[in-house]
Amino acid sequence: MDLRTMTQSLVTLAEDNMAFFSSQGPGETARRLSNVFAGVREQALGLEPTLGQLLGVAHHFDLDTETPANGYRSLVHTARCCLAHLLHKSRYVASNRKSIFFRASHNLAELEAYLAALTQLRAMAYYAQRLLTINRPGVLFFEGDEGLTADFLQEYVTLHKGCFYGRCLGFQFTPAIRPFLQTLSIGLVSFGEHYKRNETGLSVTASSLFTGGRFAIDPELRGAEFERIIQNLDVHFWKAFWNITEIEVLSSLANMASTTVRVSRLLSLPPEAFEMPLTSDPRLTVTISPPLAHTGPAPVLARLISYDLREGQDSKVLNSLAKSEGPRLELRPRPHQAPRSRALVVHIHGGGFVAQTSKSHEPYLKNWAQELGVPIFSIDYSLAPEAPFPRALEECFFAYCWAVKHCDLLGSTGERICLAGDSAGGNLCITVSLRAAAYGVRVPDGIMAAYPVTTLQSSASPSRLLSLMDPLLPLSVLSKCVSAYSGTEAEDHFDSDQKALGVMGLVQRDTSLFLRDLRLGASSWLNSFLELSGRKPQKTTSPTTESVRPTESMRRSVSEAALAQPEGLLGTDTLKKLTIKDLSNSEPSDSPEMSQSMETLGPSTPSDVNFFLRPGNSQEEAEAKDEVKPMDGVPRVRAAFPEGFHPRRSSQGVLHMPLYSSPIVKNPFMSPLLAPDSMLKTLPPVHLVACALDPMLDDSVMFARRLRDLGQPVTLKVVEDLPHGFLSLAALCRETRQATEFCVQRIRLILTPPAAPLN
Template identity: 50%
Template sequence: MRLDSEMDHSAVFTALDKVCEENICVLSGPSESPYGTVTKRLVACMRKIRQHGRALEPVVASFTAVYHHYDFDAQTPGNGYRTLVKVLQSCLVHIIHKGRYIASNCRGAFFRAEHNAAEMEAYCSALCQLRALLHLAQRLLHDNAHGELYSSQDADLSDRFVQEYSSMHKACFYGRCLGFQFSPALRPFLQTIVISMVSYGETYGRQQSGIGTAALSLLTSGKYVIDPELRGAEFERITQNLDLHFWKSFWNVTESDILSGFTRIASNPVQVNLTLTVPPESLQLPLASDPTLSTSVSPPVAHWGPGPVHMRLISYDLREGQDSEELLGFSQGDAAPIASPRLPWVQKKPPSPWLLIHFHGGGFVAQTSRSHENYLRNWSKELSVPVLSVDYSLSPEAPFPRALEECFYAYCWALKHCHLLGSTAERVCLAGDSAGGNLCITVCMRALTAGIRLPDGIMAAYPATLLTTDASPSRLLTLIDPLLPLGVLARCINAYAGSDFQTVQPAERRGSLSALGRDTALLLSDLTQGASNWIQSLLDPARTKPPPPHRGADPHRAPGPAATAGAADILHYPDGFEPLRSECHAYVLPTSCAVIRNPFVSPLLAPTGLLKGLPPVHLVASALDALLDDSVMFAKKLRAMGQAVTLTVVDDLPHGFLSLAQICKETQFASDICVSRIRTVFQPPPQT
């Protein structure tokens, strides 16, 4: 069965009903099944799926009748309502395919009854939870203004959304159903990430995080490979009440020399790869309105006073200025691998007229330019441009406005010292993903208020433009997204807002890597211990296995009183329906801090005066990203002001697709779109 935006929704539900009936007839037939109770489970499951399907068909029809009103324009179909319908269809198509297989093979000698029953029960659970999400989306559709995707003025509705998230069962989306909504080529990668995280969570805290812990995690991951239910339950437990420092530690493993070495092998080699440390000195820049006058730009000072700013210069070609003593002076003492710009056989090129300044993603709390090197190297080659990526300070140690101050200072420093970077900076583009996309926009807002030269354009991939837990249809995806659960999103937002601020100046900027050498010394003992733990877990999986919710003969049993306490006060579901509830409730800290609504934190809330005059903004979003509505609403806001803006929505990819650019052709295609938008900034089409 083909699944695309043009298919007839009624055809999907007709096929679903037919396959359910077929399975019920075959499995309940007069001939005795050799599988006993497993057959009964399958019959009960197919009846439940049929019930969900029949209830959902009119709901989907109500969305398809109106969801085009929420698109950016007719040429750019994309918003959270469309996405929820698309995700539901993906789930239904999986069920249809599996149901047809079961009906055709259930009497065969090699039919794996237990496996197929568990698979169908998992998708039945997922369908139940998606039905609940569509009900929540109906409330949004009813309560929000026409064409509005956020209920930012309805705090009560947003609170109810957070409460529902906190109590609803999610493990089914992280086990057998993991990543069903994304491109099939990405599912093995997502499974690897989830298994790695739950394994890392099991060993986290035993010692300093790093390569040693990662090695131990690898060897304890066996049980999560063979038991999807255990994997889903553990991942839900970790993300329900996330330890932010665990999250930072896990993603910082990607910064290690070993793992980043694989990145360098897979990406284009470059002639220049320098990490720079710029001292905190005041800069004098000309005013945009009158270049004969200048203004002073102070170094970053928030929270702990003036401090250096760290950056990485990447250039596929060696260009004039990049081998100067002045530039190399900023990289003295750098222990990171540096491509030598003085090799005699390297031909030096003249400065590029272009300069790309990049701010990396990571939720304002994790990662650096190093973890984004793979696509930055490729961009430098494809665009023939030097790339300056800023390693801004991370939260919670450095909350707002430290990162913004550092990125703005780096932008100003790059304008003043472009001759050292191999560029004349005739045209400058800011590019960033996720949190970095937010910083691209807010740096331009700072430049506007300072009266200095603006960049010639922005390319922001899946940017966070509203740093709140306000409800929107795409934000409902945080219930099922393995890369951006609401618990993770809320903690990153609160860390950046300063809710978890610790008044301490961070140690050495790349200190997160210093522990890796220490951990490597423990690697052999970890391997021994890890091997022992892995063998034990395979012999006795129940030894460390928590009781996942709703397992057993009936995965849809009614939740107990403790699980549903207060749920009826939150939302009223249709008679006879109630979503599955988690036995491990989440605690999501509300994003109620006043800082969150600062326009330099949430540019979607910025008044016209702070956005009028921005350079052309090119937004690249994913239809399956929980932050999709951020891009759609921000693009609409800019267009309504008369600002130049484009929005591209790619299909079937998760948040963070740029970091996955080399995994499959779909992510590479999305990266190519980002490159083409950057090229548009450097080579704008002629005015007609």
């Protein structure tokens, strides 16, 4: 169904439902249903022309006719998904509204949630429209004036985002992925409640199991808490949450479901310099020094994975480098050694430069080792913010050169070498190749980069607008990761109280905290179900306190909660009266459900780098631009919206994101998209696999276009309906398995020697 037909069908159904519920008397539910369908009609009619304009010119931003993908198409597709869901729900209501089994409250809550999402998508479409009119033809990244950049920042700070993390969570993705995203979001908000009180990952994870119940049964509460967390918690929280998969119990469960391999060994590469031959003249060598940045020389860790035990992998030299990971039980007889493979895959994991290791990615790497039949050498680089740029690049380059020089120990002859990585690892694969070319040593035979970030510069693009609603890559989280990697975020000092406790003291403290939270969590879980069923749990009162009022049987929906906001935040005030200062003065909610999170989250920490900002020349200039001055009394932030349209504003308070970006993000070894032509011409064939709904999509499209314009061999495969990070979800559903297979095909293409010319 084309966009116009879908919109007209939705408007017709909305008008019919609106007329029906308007005639049902003065009841509150009927009134709200009538209002929500009126809102659906208004937003659909307002959104359709903008989407039509974006879709009409989107083909100018594609890499080629065989690859119809860019941020404009993704934004239109996301809006169509929201319209399609509202169309389906409107048809259901029209067909069942007279039935005695029609659940009015349930359908009302879902309609209100998707109406909120549609309203915010309309705001995003207007900003994409502004990018379209300002950017040069074919350019996806924003290159306008800094005043407009500040407008984008202010929109991000103030726009309501919780609606995308509640009932509407993951509506744009394939249905098979949504249960996982819902589970992830419940775990995230539960983990956030306990993060500040417990310090060990296992204790936090266990305590979160019981408190997650109320977030599972209350999507509105979950969405509000999700938005609060992404705006307030620092990069150390995200590092802790993303590293949950590193816990021994969880990693063991993941490995049980993955392919069994003969070799999976963690190696510690000594920080010793060695010589590498130059590709231009193998008689000459260059010294590869160990990593030195920030922390000085130290061993570099890497994991060797091989489906078969090959020659060299059981040598005394390699055994001396092996790092113990605990006792392992060998259940099978020792196999004969297979000959060395002709190829080798050097892998660099993702994780936003701040989290995860090869252990997190081991399940799909084992599958790769079986399917490709080659050893895989996965590098564990040091993570930010403790080790900012260029430490990770230095370690990855050092480990890559070590693997090339000692490939015989890894079970390979090294005839063909592929660099493969995802997300931040894809960025490092490209920059390691650039560094190898700069040193004059062997570059890999090809690069497979899955959904890589190719520029860390603070530039807006249509796909990066999707970070306003992406559950895996929210914009504030991206900004925190970039700040950590660029070294502009201060590192928290280790708690002196923990040092005083010692190891046994920490164990005793965490045990007592775990038992306490287990009791409180179970009580909270039980109370949530009692509230849902309308029962009032027994509460003890002291003589000096008043009796506690009965709890509500059902929580307020999204729209009801919005009524508690200041008038200006709802968009009911005129545009000229509402300023960013007004928004920053909004009071936080005092509801009992929010009080615990308000204590644990604490004040927000400013992030020094964000994707909607451009670097200034000095700190003074940045501070001067931190507050955008209105023109003729009207804030510039409002100029993108037509008169009468008011997007929903956040009730979580304003996150301060200063208009400052470190100049280091322009370094081509940090943002390869910004590298000069002479550097990009040294790259081997590059194979990119991107996601159509990924905020990083435009990074891949523009990088592929730059390489193609230079005559460099490059391919781009864009998979549909999957989120960023699908490699880690390879076993989840058919769609993720197919996308992972695309990556394997690209690696196999690199490892296959070119056919000999016919004589």
